[in-house]
Amino acid sequence: MKILQVIPFFAPKYGGTVNSTYILSKELSKAGHEVTILTTDIDKDEKYVESIIKKGVNVICLHSVYNLGLLIYSPSIKNWLDTNLKDFDIIHMHNFRSYQNNVVRTYAKKYNIPYILQARGSVLPFFQKQNFKKIYDFIWGYKILNDAKMVIALTNGELKQYQQMGVRSDKIKIIPNGIDLSEYQLLPARGKFRKKYGIKTDENVILFLGRINKIKGIDLLINSFSDISKELDMVKLVIVGPDDGFLNYIKQMIIDLKLSDKVIITGPLYNKAKLEAYVDADVYVLSSRYETFPNTVLESLVCVTPVVMTKNCGIADIIDKNGGIVADHDIQHLKQAIITLLTNKKLRSKYAKNGRRIVETKFDWLNIIKNLERIYMDILNR
Structure with a gap:
């Protein structure tokens, strides 16, 4: 499969979301898939990016014009998607509220490429910037959830959060994060x-x-x-x-x-x-x-x-x-x-x-990757 991983930032300072995306992409590549990470150059760590490229994963770091906290604006993503998206089989979005997800959803519909969403704990509009998150959801968020072929929860607790946002139970799969035991x-x-x-x-x-x-x-x-x-x-x-x-x-x-x-x-x-x-x-x-x-x-x-x-x-x-x-x-x-x-x-x-x-x-990544591959194949075989 040709898999596009979408994440708004890709530097170790952003913690577990980036680390999990890194390992997931590396393991999918090791399993024989063609994996590309589409991200921005916000806080870019050259050594970190180079380390996963060496493991067979392609990384596209689009220039970010400005960062509004939740929205990292990278307008060149539109040209890149117009040129390249039709070459992919499936899209895997990480995090929920991002400029990148807004745009990728639009182009995924244009080229009929299915996507899954993994919010990684960010789906409910609570804690900081609650009003901003609710506005985002009204304009874009619910559309992203509705058009996703599947959403991935890390735990039972996150499954319930998706349900609170109106996602049907049959669209939710639980796959935890893992750890590379090697x-x-x-x-x-x-x-x-x-x-x-x-x-x-x-x-x-x-x-x-x-x-x-x-x-x-x-x-x-x-x-x-x-x-x-x-x-x-x-x-x-x-x-x-x-x-x-x-x-x-x-x-x-x-x-x-x-x-x-x-x-x-x-x-x-x-x-x-x-x-x-x-x-x-x-x-x-x-x-x-x-x-x-x-x-x-x-x-x-x-x-x-x-x-x-x-x-x-x-x-x-x-x-x-x-x-x-x-x-x-x-x-x-x-x-x-x-x-x-x-x-x-x-x-x-x-x-x-x-x-x-x-x-x-x-929490061995090898088992987790097998479960994720089944979800990808199930979506592509529909």
């Missing part, structure tokens, strides 16, 4: 990350890794950590990830709470450096206000590090009491869950081993 076969030796950042071997490390955005609930984690540091000695909070508009806020929080000597902010880490952070952590914490499918939880578990996550995160039901602890989204519950793991080495070990096994059995 990248985690040989984990780095423990201690390298600690040595680099001056963390003692007997200090407990609480790790957050992800975009530094308000939705991630890092402020809740810092408040919980403030209380934890008063009850436990030898504990450090490590915050890893690119700034997404919230870094200055949390830096001021750390100063106000007098935690500067107990919190380390590294900036973004990738590849081996990221694995070293996971391996050296005693517990990984994701305190998000909302998260459809947290890829970082899978990454932590496959690195044999147990997790604490808030119940607002997708896959919480799978992880709870298997790979870690699920807490309510408040300071005290989060604090207690973290302390429970930090003070019980036997429980940490149990969750770490169970967690790795869960990821290996439920």
